[in-house]
Amino acid sequence: MTRTAAGAHGVVGVTGATGQLGGRAARRLAAAGVAQRLVVRDAARAPVLPGATTAVATYADGDGLRRALEGVGTLLLVSASESADRVAEHRSAVDAALAAGVRHVVYTSFVGAAPDATFTLARDHAATEEHLAAAAAAAGATWTVLRDGLYADVLPDFVGDDGVLRGPAGDGRVAAVARDDVADAAVAVLRxxxxxxxxTYDLTGPAALTLAEVAQALTAAGRPARYVAETVDEAYASRAGTGAPDWQLRAWVSTYTAVAAGEMARVTGDVAALTGRPATPFADVVAGLVDR
Known part of the structure; x- marks a missing residue:
């Protein structure tokens, strides 16, 4: 297959290429013949793909990341792993990319990103979006934000070993999106x-489900589960023994309270608009996981 550049923006950079989303995007770009730079923390884990080169860097190492991105025109900036320093890492990554000459940054954010979002990590994404817009404008670059819904692929992991999906979500709904849909949407933008x-695109599933309906779908797919609604106090108590830091506990609990507040319920047509096909139903995502 002949290798191609991504239009006027040259080589496409993909961060998090060893992860679930970055790896999906990288494989799709390789299949389409797009020249890539895969930015990873561990070269030994980097996927070997036609037309792709690999560079090792972290978001916190601004100088190293700038060197890794030299020659990249368009960048998929996959949000960093959850941490207390996440916003600082994102700002460092944005600044390094623009200093390297990247002309367009595609950032993976979260639905409902806002400074006052109930979900604490959505506030981090809002801060990153604000920095990206200002820094890109100053550098004469452009950006696209993909606000991903809660991943449908991850919802099964919310179920405990006892088969219970528990949290203070009440009867709130979540329009969970398939990772494959997000990867397809990202590739459409990158190309x-x-x-x-x-x-800014809000990437959601085709329907908003209560967590009771999520549990029912999991059970129907062969993963028995039931939903137990907790109070906020009960939610903190049930997770207190994990040893997680306070910021992480707040993030976990606020995932559910954001659902209860309706902040993850909105259904959009952005997946279909970007990919040309409907978003994948939750039941289909779960069936695919069970079949693996």
């Missing part, structure tokens, strides 16, 4: 960044 400059 034609100019068409999506300055745009």
């Amino acid at each position: 034609d960044p100019t068409a999506h400059a300055g745009r």
Whole structure:
């Protein structure tokens, strides 16, 4: 297959290429013949893909990341792993990318990102979005934000070893999105960044489900589960023994309270608009997980 650049923006950079989302995007770009730079923390884990080179860097190492991204025109900036320093890492990564000459940054955010979002990590994404927009404008670059819903692929992991999905979500709904849908949407933007400059997309599943309905779907797919609604106090108490730091506990509990507040319930057509096909139903995502 002949290798191609991504339109006027040159080589595509993909961060988090060893992860679930970055890896999916990288494989799709390789299949389409797009030249890539895969930025990873561990070269030994980097996927070997046609037309792809590999560079090792972390978000916190601004100088190292700038060197890793030299020659990259368009970048998929996959949000960093959850940590107390996540916003600082994101800002470092944005600044390094723009200093390296990246002309368009595609950032994976979260639905409902806002400074006052109930879900604490959505506040981190809002801060990153604000920095990206300002820094890109100053550098004469452009950006696209993909606000991903809660991953449908991850919801089964919310079920405990006792088969209980528990949390203070009440009867709130969540329009969980398949990782494959997000990867397809990201690739569509990366291959034609100019068409999506300055745009924010909310990537959701095709329906918003209560957690009781999520448990029912898991049970129907062969993963028995039931939903137990907790109070906020009960939620903190049930997770207190994990040894997680306070910021992580707040993030876990606020995932559910954001669902209760309706902040993850909105269903959009952005997946279909970007990919040309409907978003994947939750039941289909779960069936695919069980079949693996």
